[in-house]
Amino acid sequence: MSTPALPVSIFAGRSNPALARSIAEAYGQELGAVTLKNFSDGEIYVRYEESIRGTDLFIIQSTPPPAENWMELFLMVDAARRASAARITAVIPYFGYARQDRKDQPRVSIAARMIAKMLQDAGVDRVLTMDLHAAQIQGFFDIPVDHLYGSAVFEEWLEEHTLALATSNGQSPKDFRRNLVVVAPDVGASKIARAYAKRFQAGLALIDKRRPEANVAEVMNIIGDVEGKNCLVIDDLCDTAGTLTSGAKALTDAGALDVQAFCTHPLLSGPAVDRIEASPLSRVIVTDSVPLRRASDKIEVISVAPLFAESIHRIGSDESISTLFVD
Known part of the structure; x- marks a missing residue:
């Protein structure tokens, strides 16, 4: 295997800790230390407990309901950007709100487009996801999106x-x-x-x-x-x-x-x-x-952990992952 261009760090939100641990294990390293907690009123607090300056950072967070999973991801990305991570990839095994990808009725939102914009505004450089409900959601982003298939x-x-x-x-x-x-x-x-x-x-x-x-x-x-x-x-x-x-x-x-x-x-x-x-x-x-x-x-x-671990390795090493997402 080729050497990653930047040191790779892998962190995870709280939505699917078992998968996150399996991905990190398959990749060959432990999850990074991060404090995630809720204040008594429900607000989310995020703090990275180790230096991530100059790293190729991968944040693993599936986003099924509740919507708090998305908010936690946004805050993790924001904290990583402010801590000077060199590149931030959001690893989203399940991309929530993907069913709301078009205006099929009067006076409804296109939630998937809004989520894409919020991810980019938070500071994400790349998205890695799997089996989007609507593949055209990739077009909502102005950053690279790697779309894996199950x-x-x-x-x-x-x-x-x-x-x-x-x-x-x-x-x-x-x-x-x-x-x-x-x-x-x-x-x-x-x-x-x-x-x-x-x-x-x-x-x-x-x-x-x-x-x-x-x-x-x-x-x-x-x-x-x-x-x-x-x-x-x-x-x-x-x-x-x-x-x-x-x-x-x-x-x-x-x-x-x-x-x-x-x-x-x-x-x-x-x-x-x-x-x-x-x-x-x-x-x-x-x-x-x-x-x-x-x-x-x-x-x-x-488990899809080996598939995501291999994708993280290839992204971190600037290798092609096209063979992994050909359907």
Whole structure:
């Protein structure tokens, strides 16, 4: 490995300490010392407990609700800028507010654009994130954005588990892969589903749905052949699991042999876990981009720490990371 151009320091906010520690461990160093606390009125206090002058600083902070996670990141960036860090990279495994990326109704905010501006105003030089809900959010920034994809870790998982999956369905590994169909749960996910289908050498199907209101989805049609197939639903995030579980039921009703899902960001709010457990889904594979709110026998977590650690190494060494974010 080439030597980093600047000394690398890795710090973390409080939103996902387990992932932050795993990333630092995979990189080969400990997390830096930083004091993060709340005053009695809720205000956040940030102080770096070691010198970061002239360092290539990476701040790891996922930003699921509450919005306090964003505020903590902004303050960590501001403190680092004032402490003379040479370069600041915000490592945001899950980029919150990404669903508010356009003005789709009158008198609404474009929150993702506002967040991008606030990050830059705070002093961020670069952003490293994964599976943005809307890839065009990269265009909201005037600084480099490295957009990783979860497909690499999901593909590795699928390769390792093909035999077990095939056996559980009474198939040979060859037949299992031949009958594999990647399913987009809505039109918005069709591009990434197509990329997965190409990567997995699988068929492709699409669930046509409508959303009468936020967090409510109704399946209208299934486009593609899923009868007797092993269906793999692909989505960037799972919030209330309404889309995922209604889609799984529609696929099963259409004759799917087995339905599993890959979801990068397991927000799993409200009734999500109960819905998954009561659904025809045999398994939901998620990453540790956000902490899992509640465990379930149907939910399996795989880590993206090695992917982020390798990205940090390449950024710190001024190497290309394009091979890591090709979808």
